[in-house]
Amino acid sequence: MPSPSSPTPGAPATIRTHGPTAVVMALMTAALYAVFQYVPTESEMGLVQRIFYFHVASAITAYVAFLLVFVAGIGYLATQRDSWDRLGQAAAELGVAFSIVVLITGPIWAQPVWGRFWRWEPRLTIMLITFTMYVAYLMVRAYGDPGTRTSRFAAALGIMAFVCVPLVRFSVNLWAEEQQLHPVRIALDPRMLHARYVTYAAFAALFVYLLRLRLDQLHLRRRLEELETQVEDDVP
Amino acid sequence: MTEPAAPADPAAEPNLVEVRGATRRFGPVAALRPLNLTLAAGDHLLLAGPNGAGKTTLLRLLAGLARPQQGEVRVGGADPRRAAGARRRIGLLSHQPLVYDDLTCEENLRFFARLYGLDGGDETVAAALARSGLAERRDAVAGALSRGLKQRLALARATLHRPELLLLDEPFTGLDAGAAADLVTFLRTRAGEDGTASVLVTHRVTEVADLVNRVVVLDGGRRRCDRLWAGGDGDALQALCAAATAGRDRARAPA
Amino acid sequence: MSLVGQTLAILRKDLLAEWRTRERLSPMIFLVLLMLLVFNFSFDMAGAPLHRTGPGVLWSAFVFASLLGLQRTFAAERDNGCLDALLVAPVSRTGLYLAKALANLLYLLVVEAVTLPLFTLFFSLPVGAYLAPLPLVLLLGSTCLATTGTLFASMAGHTRLREFLLPLLLLPVAMPALISCVAATGAVLEHSRGGAASWPPALAAHLEMLAVYAVVYSTVCLLLFEHVIEE
Numbered sequence: 262m263p264s265p266s267s268p269t270p271g272a273p274a275t276i277r278t279h280g281p282t283a284v285v286m287a288l289m290t291a292a293l294y295a296v297f298q299y300v301p302t303e304s305e306m307g308l309v310q311r312i313f314y315f316h317v318a319s320a321i322t323a324y325v326a327f328l329l330v331f332v333a334g335i336g337y338l339a340t341q342r343d344s345w346d347r348l349g350q351a352a353a354e355l356g357v358a359f360s361i362v363v364l365i366t367g368p369i370w371a372q373p374v375w376g377r378f379w380r381w382e383p384r385l386t387i388m389l390i391t392f393t394m395y396v397a398y399l400m401v402r403a404y405g406d407p408g409t410r411t412s413r414f415a416a417a418l419g420i421m422a423f424v425c426v427p428l429v430r431f432s433v434n435l436w437a438e439e440q441q442l443h444p445v446r447i448a449l450d451p452r453m454l455h456a457r458y459v460t461y462a463a464f465a466a467l468f469v470y471l472l473r474l475r476l477d478q479l480h481l482r483r484r485l486e487e488l489e490t491q492v493e494d495d496v497p
Numbered sequence: 498m499t500e501p502a503a504p505a506d507p508a509a510e511p512n513l514v515e516v517r518g519a520t521r522r523f524g525p526v527a528a529l530r531p532l533n534l535t536l537a538a539g540d541h542l543l544l545a546g547p548n549g550a551g552k553t554t555l556l557r558l559l560a561g562l563a564r565p566q567q568g569e570v571r572v573g574g575a576d577p578r579r580a581a582g583a584r585r586r587i588g589l590l591s592h593q594p595l596v597y598d599d600l601t602c603e604e605n606l607r608f609f610a611r612l613y614g615l616d617g618g619d620e621t622v623a624a625a626l627a628r629s630g631l632a633e634r635r636d637a638v639a640g641a642l643s644r645g646l647k648q649r650l651a652l653a654r655a656t657l658h659r660p661e662l663l664l665l666d667e668p669f670t671g672l673d674a675g676a677a678a679d680l681v682t683f684l685r686t687r688a689g690e691d692g693t694a695s696v697l698v699t700h701r702v703t704e705v706a707d708l709v710n711r712v713v714v715l716d717g718g719r720r721r722c723d724r725l726w727a728g729g730d731g732d733a734l735q736a737l738c739a740a741a742t743a744g745r746d747r748a749r750a751p752a
Numbered sequence: 753m754s755l756v757g758q759t760l761a762i763l764r765k766d767l768l769a770e771w772r773t774r775e776r777l778s779p780m781i782f783l784v785l786l787m788l789l790v791f792n793f794s795f796d797m798a799g800a801p802l803h804r805t806g807p808g809v810l811w812s813a814f815v816f817a818s819l820l821g822l823q824r825t826f827a828a829e830r831d832n833g834c835l836d837a838l839l840v841a842p843v844s845r846t847g848l849y850l851a852k853a854l855a856n857l858l859y860l861l862v863v864e865a866v867t868l869p870l871f872t873l874f875f876s877l878p879v880g881a882y883l884a885p886l887p888l889v890l891l892l893g894s895t896c897l898a899t900t901g902t903l904f905a906s907m908a909g910h911t912r913l914r915e916f917l918l919p920l921l922l923l924p925v926a927m928p929a930l931i932s933c934v935a936a937t938g939a940v941l942e943h944s945r946g947g948a949a950s951w952p953p954a955l956a957a958h959l960e961m962l963a964v965y966a967v968v969y970s971t972v973c974l975l976l977f978e979h980v981i982e983e
Binding site for chain 3: 560561562563564578581582584585587589591594596597598599600608609611613614654
Binding site: 338393394400404406418435 | 900907910911912920927932961968972973976980
């Protein structure tokens with residue numbers, strides 16, 4: 262996909278597609294194969310257990326994304342550079358997206374296994390609370406006037422929210438000690454371990470790919486706004 | 498039309514205010530292009546220009562209320578955002594009175610006296626009230642005052658700590674003729690004092706012609722004009738400001 | 753002027769203004785009363801043992817009222833534009849934050865001091881020495897609410913979310929503290945069956961957590977405040 266090369270250092274010359282796309286697709290295909298063909302059906306839970314690989318991988322990815330938001334927040338408050346601000350935004354969006362995957366796959370798994378779509382057991386509850394914090398983060402970004410003030414609010418929230426993640430974990434675990442319903446250790450067929458790793462790798466690749474895509478997009482949008490303003494001001 | 502700046506000899510003493518390469522954006526809009534400005538004690542500056550030129554932005558940078566994205570701002574050698582000592586030398590008078598409506602005049606001034614660490618306590622406050630002609634209204638709740646009286650209280654608040662640098666952002670807004678005249682008198686007196694400086698942002702250029710000794714015109718975040726003003730005719734001042742911004746359309750002069 | 757001096761000066765000013773108008777305390781207290789009413793009809797308070805539903809009712813009422821009170825933290829500064837006057841004064845941002853957070857804490861404690869007796873009255877909670885740990889729970893919980901609420905209240909005026917911002921942010925962020933508060937209150941109320949004035953065993957763990965939360969929230973919010981309050 263050709264596009265004009267940008268004079269600004271760091272700006273993408275094109276929206277990168279070919280190489281990374283192939284990698285992500287390959288890994289995802291491998292993961293799908295691993296999860297649906299390679300791994301044996303788990304004895305207790307049956308077919309639905311296969312969703313576990315995507316469920317857990319999504320959860321890990323979401324938390325990694327939130328960690329990135331935290332780092333981006335600190336980076337922005339320290340340097341005032343917009344690139345940190347864009348990283349925070351992109352990472353938060355992806356974190357929320359992957360959280361939604363967790364919150365949907367959880368009940369899908371739960372219904373046949375626990376008999377109900379939702380139980381207030383620790384890990385899902387923690388994910389739900391964390392999800393609400395970052396949805397609030399995205400709302401602040403969406404409803405704030407564009408500018409450094411909103412970026413600073415978002416950075417502060419990104420820091421605050423991540424600090425709360427372990428606190429939420431402690432509290433909810435304490436609150437629901439007897440209600441731990443997540444299986445602690447799934448059966449130990451080595452093929453399951455392989456499948457897990459492949460899935461993690463696939464999700465990591467997907468995350469990085471989407472992050473890069475979104476960052477490029479945000480950067481280009483900012484560049485476009487700057488150019489528009491320059492044209493309006495009639496300045497070369 | 499750009500004029501080179503010609504303030505007092507910089508080697509004589511350190512400048513009161515130094516702005517170097519300051520920029521400020523709001524989203525994609527650049528409110529200030531890289532701007533340089535120095536002010537020495539004794540400069541009473543009129544900051545003029547059309548709406549959106551960046552005058553208020555510059556004022557807020559000087560007050561330490563906003564941070565420049567690039568460049569730096571120094572008041573008395575220190576960054577007003579960081580150094581409380583720099584802020585002690587600044588007084589701010591805005592188009593809003595910046596006083597607490599629920600407190601009386603006396604309580605307002607006493608609060609600000611405490612904030613500024615003024616030792617005089619009650620005497621300082623009483624003197625300030627007397628100076629502003631608010632002594633009989635010391636126990637009136639600020640919210641009940643008329644706009645003109647509130648602005649007097651605001652002026653008392655802004656000058657309570659005898660700031661060297663007084664920043665005024667559209668201070669004549671909403672004032673009737675009498676109140677505006679009071680403010681003009683005050684500014685005239687101040688202009689005659691030693692060791693003080695002011696930056697006045699106002700649209701009412703003709704009325705302040707004999708209160709200022711320097712004119713800086715901003716347009717589109719750029720400095721279009723910076724020259725001394727020897728006092729005199731309000732209309733001439735108005736014409737000067739208009740000419741500075743008109744030049745922009747004719748030729749693209751570098752800032 | 754020292755940090756303590758500045759903090760006290762601003763705190764004094766806030767309390768003076770509040771004393772004159774009572775525009776936050778009165779509505780907050782009245783709102784808690786209304787909430788208790790609503791909860792009485794929403795839950796079977798007479799049927800289930802009080803230590804089951806009581807803590808939730810109590811803390812829900814507090815949180816709701818405190819949300820409305822916290823909204824007004826910077827109202828005086830916003831209405832009159834005085835925030836600029838405070839920021840241009842040689843006052844440290846830390847001092848400003850501490851003053852506002854302390855004021856909020858005081859208001860919350862006053863509201864709770866009124867609510868608790870009302871609660872014991874309405875729901876026939878036997879009063880006894882076993883209730884002694886409760887003020888500590890209230891203090892720690894209120895500290896968590898006040899510190900985070902002050903930070904978020906300073907943001908509230910600057911987005912289109914306006915009054916929605918504070919609840920949307922405060923509720924999830926303060927949730928760990930709320931969970932612990934409710935659990936701790938439940939432990940205290942349940943211990944009434946024991947009769948003696950001894951410390952219920954589970955309570956220590958909850959109080960430790962609350963103390964940790966209070967410290968973490970205060971520190972992080974304090975550090976973040978100066979970045980959020982400036983333009």
